[in-house]
Amino acid sequence: GAGVSQSPSNKVTEKGKDVELRCDPISGHTALYWYRQSLGQGLEFLIYFQGNSAPDKSGLPSDRFSAERTGGSVSTLTIQRTQQEDSAVYLCASSLVAGPSYNEQFFGPGTRLTVL
């Protein structure tokens, strides 16, 4: 594809419901990242995938958050029992080469999550 895509672009849900956010990285990108950005704030790192594995899940805010990646491509971020403080824009990014020497991440447009 031309770039990183995310769906849905907007999601409004009720407190306590589960939501799934999807990310399609650029074809061939082995590294995939999830971030959360609250209004007017910086990016909060959530999780990083190298291929299908996530070496470190400590960035996930609570055990209500989980993420998976299949086939080295599409990733899903799931938030269970959503809370109002989960409201934010969730950004996905991918990069061509994982590892400390390559730092250009390509970001998707984000999913704006609103929990009522």
Add this chain to the structure above:
Amino acid sequence: GQSLEQPSEVTAVEGAIVQINCTYQTSGFYGLSWYQQHDGGAPTFLSYNGLDGLEETGRFSSFLSRSDSYGYLLLQELQMKDSASYFCAVRDNYGQNFVFGPGTRLSVLP
């Protein structure tokens, strides 16, 4: 802990030069990156410094001093379209985590 500090806001006029500083404290260090984000848009990569010194890309330059845990982004010949938020970011934890700064909002005035 891990933290990056940036000025919250910077204002400059068209054609001017502006420098956005970033200081960091992280458990590891694998390079300093800069990203630009326009309101309502996604961050886009600007530059990366893995070693000390200056990297130049067109009107933008970025500098790193690892001994001072400090870097900056230099924007020259400012244009209105440069009005955006600018984030510095550090890879740490053996390159597995990214830590972003709080962002600097740049306003370019005519």
